[in-house]
Amino acid sequence: MMRFATLMKHPADWMTGKGADNAVVLTSRIRLARNLANVPFPGWAKKGQRQEVLEELLPCVEALDCMKDGFSKPLESLSSVQKQVMVERHLISREHAARGEGSAVVIERRQSISVMINEEDHLRMQSIRPGLDLTAAYETLSEFDDEVAGAVEYAFDPALGYLTTCPTNLGTGMRASSMLHLPALVISDQIGQVLQAVNKIGLAVRGIFGEGTESLGNLFQISNQSTLGESEATILRRLERVIAQVAKHERNAREKLLEDDPDMVCDKIGRGYGVLKHAWIIDSKEALNHLSLLRLGGDLGFLPGETVALCDELLMEIQPAHLQVHNGSKLSPEERDAIRAEIIRSRLQTLQPPDIRFIKKTGGEDDTSPDLGIA
Template sequence: MHLDTLTANSGEWLRGTGPDSDVVVSSRIRLARNLSQFPFPVRAEDATKAEVFSLLSGTLGELDASPTLHPFDLGELEEIDAQLLVERQLISRELADGDGPRGVAVSRDETVSVMMNEEDHLRIQVLASGFDVKGAWAKADAIDDAIEAQLPYAFDEQFGFLTACPTNCGTGLRVSVMLHLPALVLTKEIQKVFQALQKIRLAVRGLYGEGSQAMGDFYQISNQVTLGLSETELVEKVAEVVPNIISYERRVRKALVRQDRRSLHDQIARAHGVLKSAQTISSDETMGLLSSLRLGVNLGLIDELDPATVNEMFIHTQPAHLQKLKGQELSSPQRNVARAGYLRDKLANAELDTDQ
């Protein structure tokens, strides 16, 4: 598996065909684990980290579980390749920006990635298209069991799985759902959602998780508590809450169409027009316009595009993807020009496909 092949597609989890994919882009399960015989990465010397990385890479490469995982050494990757993995949600910024022996093992379809020597020895992640936290959990649980059968985890009867950050102790589980909520943002109803989620101890984060800004009206909803509840209970909690947000977003979308269809259609058409004709465009502006475009596609106001194509444009217009597609390092102004060119070509080809 070569990282350059990633730019040829947008990953299985972005195919736009999962349950409730008009609102939910993806579901994610992440498990934090540490090996019992080694100090945590934050306290480990590079020699120890190298030993852990070698042990984990070998184990993951021969894991008796599906799918097959392909290890990558972050120390050997170019900075742009590490950024590419961040943009595709396969590794965290912390792992990309870290130092010392560390890496990731990735499945070819990009639904599974296992980070090594980030904050913990292991961060097992499973991504699924649409709203499928239970399916993602079943897959992550099977991979977790397969690893534990080979390597002993740091575990305490009282505190559960031991992690570098106390907030991850217990199950070490984060259940996340990435939602596209343009109607709630447009009507300023989104604050009501934030307040309700805070009351039940669910966190709201941006596109790239903790510490990131919300872009393109994308928000990640995840559990804050990992101790005191079982994995199944945590998955069920998120699974019960998210349908209410999905329903809320859909109701507001319908109300917008019913109350002022012409104005909404005009906003979406203008976004479409800018994306088809811009000669230079920033990443932030692109995300906002693509958000409107995605809303228009899901409301049936734009016929020549499908959700998967719009999702692909969200990913391929990010800085590392643009530079990989161009095959060269680009300054910020150069990326703005390349981004506009990519969007013009993509949308023109979509219109040609529709006409044929």
């Protein structure tokens, strides 16, 4: 099995957008909640029962072909910093990181599939892919789910579907979400209208680390809220349609900003570049917001196209737990801010200033209405 140090060393394919258009939609994620039949769910289970579930599920998940040479650990054997690294990589939830004895995590080598055992449910399985690719992420995870179902019996009701700890997950037990980078909608003050329209059609909008977190670096998660009464295919079709519409509005907003006020766009990207290249102390929030502008500059042509992937790697590397693992010791907030600035300066060392010589009016589509066209 893979060691934690190896997991840290290699960014996942979805983190760097390998082989996908991820300029607006960074990632697509599918999560399935499942429980074993005739066993108390984790929140009601006694310590011994949780351990029995772990002993049944862990070898079953580890034995699957895709988990060969993967990472597998009981949570009690991981430090709080190691668990927080996995939260920052979106491989486990904050709730799972708070658990210890009787819980475990199994992660596929490329980090595109991860499994939480004894989180809120006995199994929380997820698949992540770069770009807008929810259907492919679901198909991958559905095959994985079928293999697990061949080895254990799930708690299932013909009328209610998969039984879960939280009633909002009943039915398919599926949560589908995409992470979007929406700086132009934020800069042009249209983000509120667009997100309100998304909420009105029954979808959830959250921050960078999911429920209860704020949007940093102009990153937003959009996901389904209902899981009962509709098929997985229906949920995915609607969600992909809405996310594609939001991405189109962001594209149009980027073009219109360049058309209407190119000097302002140049200024914002230039300031972000200047701060990141020369700051000696920088906190997470400020760093993420400036990296967002650099990422925008890479997409618009102010900076080389590979700047987008570089920013995506830095978005992960400068998180608090990643910094502490990188440094090999616990750090105070002040020490983290100094090391974060040092890492960013080092990674951006060869990045030339934004090129504004050939900025022209692009004549982008004047379509910035928040109407998502969803009945």
